[in-house]
């Protein structure tokens with residue numbers, strides 16, 4: 001049976017290979033281990049194998065895991081990557097290091113106001129709905145600069161970049177078009193805000209294409225922790 005340690009190494013190998021194919025350094029691409037629905041024991045196994053960045057989608061579940069691991073694994077960097085209702089923003093502001101799914105002024109404002117003064121600014125990414133599917137959250141590329149301008153005024157938030165979940169499809173042409181569009185958005189944002197350094201795109205099934213198109217952070221769940229649900 002393959003272990004989480006083996007699968008983590010295999011994921012890192014895929015990243016290294018994809019980076020080499022794109023003539024990029026693998027150091028430019030960070031691996032975020034998406035541990036949603038998985039028990040603390042599995043996060044600990046990945047941690048013991050050297051993994052430090054973990055992503056969670058659900059506020060309550062994430063908070064419980066952060067509290068459970070804070071004394072044994074104080075150097076975990078926690079990323080919130082799920083949709084966020086504004087009445088839950090305080091939990092994210094008080095417990096997470098990163099928030100990938102900022103998609104409106106109101107959430108940005110609340111996270112800023114609720115971020116404790118003794119914590120480092122919350123790192124944030126703007127979520128872009130690149131497929132423009134109404135079922136998905138995120139803003140359109142044309143709304144990006146206005147939201148970035150708002151975030152840039154908020155002292156307890158640090159704008160790091162963009163995040164997106166492209167269309168789930170086997171059509172590589174559609175995938176490539178969406179990743180390319182995201183890279184264009186990223187370059188535009190970075191031109192206006194030079195401190196921006198994160199393009200959060202690519203998951204277990206499409207990390208190779210995402211890296212070919214300039215991803216700097218891939219969010220990998222099932223390839224490390226196995227399938228979810230059942």
Ligand SMILES: *Cc1c(COP(=O)(O)O)cnc(C)c1O
Nearest residue numbers: 034081203204205219220221222
């Ligand atoms: C679940 C999830 C992932 C990980 O997906 P896998 O296909 O399991 O790698 C990445 N990003 C987001 C936003 C997710 O919700």
